[in-house]
Amino acid sequence: xHMTAPxxxxxxxxxxxxxxxRLEALLNAGAADATHAALVCHPHPSxxxxxxxxxxxxxxxxxxxxxxxxxxxxxRSAGLxxxxxxxxxxxxxxxxxxxxxxxxxFRLPMIFAGFSFGxxxxxxxxxxxxxxxAIIAVxxxxxxxxxxxxxxxxxxxxxxxxxFVSGAxxxxxxxxxxxxxxxxxxxxxxxxxxxxxxxxxxxxxxxLRETIESWIREVALHR
Numbered sequence: 084x085h086m087t088a089p090x091x092x093x094x095x096x097x098x099x100x101x102x103x104x105r106l107e108a109l110l111n112a113g114a115a116d117a118t119h120a121a122l123v124c125h126p127h128p129s130x131x132x133x134x135x136x137x138x139x140x141x142x143x144x145x146x147x148x149x150x151x152x153x154x155x156x157x158x159r160s161a162g163l164x165x166x167x168x169x170x171x172x173x174x175x176x177x178x179x180x181x182x183x184x185x186x187x188x189f190r191l192p193m194i195f196a197g198f199s200f201g202x203x204x205x206x207x208x209x210x211x212x213x214x215x216x217a218i219i220a221v222x223x224x225x226x227x228x229x230x231x232x233x234x235x236x237x238x239x240x241x242x243x244x245x246x247f248v249s250g251a252x253x254x255x256x257x258x259x260x261x262x263x264x265x266x267x268x269x270x271x272x273x274x275x276x277x278x279x280x281x282x283x284x285x286x287x288x289x290x291l292r293e294t295i296e297s298w299i300r301e302v303a304l305h306r
Contacts, residue, residue, distance in 0.1 A: 099156060099184055102176045104165025107157040109134055111143060113189075114150030118304065119216070120189040121146040121153045122181050122209075124201030126222075128161035128168055135162075138198045141288045142221060145295035146196065149304070152189060156181050158204075170231065171204045178208035182215065192216045194303055196295075199224050199255065199282065203233040210241040216306035217244040219295060222253055222282050225260040238268045244306065245272040246298045248291060250280025273298060 093112035098105040113120065123146070125139045126132030134155035143153045158174050159166030166173070185193055195209035196202075196219035203224055209215045218241070224233055238245075247265050249256045258276060265274035275294050280287035 098163075099180055101159065101164070101166065101180045103159045103167070103169070103173055105163075106159065106165075106177060106180065107134070107161075107163040108181070108184075109155050111147045111153045111155075113147070113152030117150045117152060117189070117191060119149070119151045119194050120185045120191040121151045121194040121196065122178070122185055122205075123153060123155050124178060124181075124195075124197035124205040125155070125158065125161070126199035126201055128158050128200075132200060133157055133162045136198065137288060138221060138284055138291065139201070141284075141292045142196050142198065142219070142295060145292045146194065146299070148296060149299055151194065152185075152191075154181055154185050158201075171200070171233070174200075174204045175207045178205045179212075182208060182212055186214050192306060194299075195219065196221065198222050203235075206235075206241075207237060210237060210243070215243065217246075217303040219246045219248070219298070221291070222249050222256060222284075223247055223261060223264070224255040225264055226255045226257055235264055238264070240269075242269045244302045246295070246302075247272070247274045248294050249274075249276055250282060250284055250287065251276045251278045252280060253282045255282050271302065273302075 197205035
């Protein structure tokens with residue numbers, strides 16, 4: 084069933100009470116009959132990543148199309164959020180804070196999506212969380228960023244539906260490594276490589292959005 088998005092997309096701006104101080108957040112309202120709530124996490128704050136990132140915005144819009152309320156927030160140190168960057172460690176707790184808030188606010192099954200750093204960090208919180216029914220990893224950084232490599236070994240125990248979507252020319256996600264990761268994790272899983280797209284899906288944001296919407300219709304609405 085395709086949900087109807089709110090006629091006027093109300094955006095609520097507020098702060099979450101995070102483990103290292105307040106976290107700046109935006110909530111795009113959902114439909115009254117929403118079946119799920121969603122969280123979208125942004126890329127690396129040390130490289131300018133915030134909740135206003137274009138890939139994050141288009142991922143949010145794809146989820147909001149189904150009438151899901153969608154939460155975005157700035158990791159510690161980004162935007163108006165307090166705290167210092169913790170190199171992906173404390174940021175996992177930031178994600179847990181956001182998931183807890185979504186659950187308390189809506190009491191709905193949740194879908195997690197993260198872009199780049201947001202995926203590497205957020206999946207660590209979302210995969211073991213039974214309230215999260217499906218996960219979307221956009222631009223999964225299987226190659227090192229700023230001399231930091233991310234370990235995705237924890238995905239070996241993640242049995243919930245997983246969508247990996249990356250650009251075929253993603254400089255932080257070489258095709259062979261992405262394919263190796265995607266085929267190594269438990270079903271159900273899907274890998275979509277968007278031809279011509281780089282890490283930031285420049286000129287290919289419409290295809291990114293359509294890929295997410297198609298997968299939500301096929302998989303996540305039934306969870």
